[in-house]
Amino acid sequence: AQKVTQAQTEISVVEKEDVTLDCVYETRDTTYYLFWYKQPPSGELVFLIRRNSFDEQNEISGRYSWNFQKSTSSFNFTITASQVVDSAVYFCALIGYGGSQGNLIFGKGTKLSVKP
Amino acid sequence: DAGITQSPRHKVTETGTPVTLRCHQTENHRYMYWYRQDPGHGLRLIHYSYGVKDTDKGEVSDGYSVSRSKTEDFLLTLESATSSQTSVYFCAISADADNSPLHFGNGTRLTVT
DSSP: OOEEEOOOSEEEEETTOOEEEOOEEEOSOSSEEEEEEEEOTTOOOEEEEEEETTOOOOEEETTEEEEEEGGGTEEEEEESSOOGGGOEEEEEEEEETTOOGGGOEEOOOEEEEEEO | OOOEEEEOSEEEEOTTOOEEEEEEESSOOSEEEEEEEETTTEEEEEEEEEETTEEEEOTTOTTEEEEEEETTEEEEEESSOOGGGOEEEEEEEESSSSSSOOEEOOOEEEEEO
């Protein structure tokens, strides 16, 4: 069975702090895809990144970076120099290659609050 | 932004009444999905579609039905709404099976009294 665990339910930081959101996954598939989504207070869900299981290179996009480690089944998300606009719920998700679309599994989300 | 429109955005209805939520896309994507979002549960898949008239059940399909008569429209129907179906409903689309990310609509907040 596939599973995504976001152990941090809520995180609160002060602006300009760095913060890491943890995502640990379980899957028996050798090929799979991992995603991060952002849900700001306005409620929409915004796609942030997709990573396939064969690409373990870390990725950086501005203040955002992602650390994918197959050895620990983790796909962690770091925000550097956090800003108030980063306040949101962040979801990690997983799907196995060739799996039914019903197999896209979301974690329960981490609520990040960035205070000025 | 992906062209996804959900209607209505908000709805209040009474227990036992039928409710239909609509999702309309302008991206011509093959796959469409209905999720519900509840506190403590994250996002859970209700039904999805992999083509016109091709649908399948998700994790929490009981009490819901769907229809897709055109590529651009995916309807979610609650045949007889119950209070446990009070939730925020999101429609999503994707271009292919597993490689493409989902793009979500803005959600429909449904309250069943």
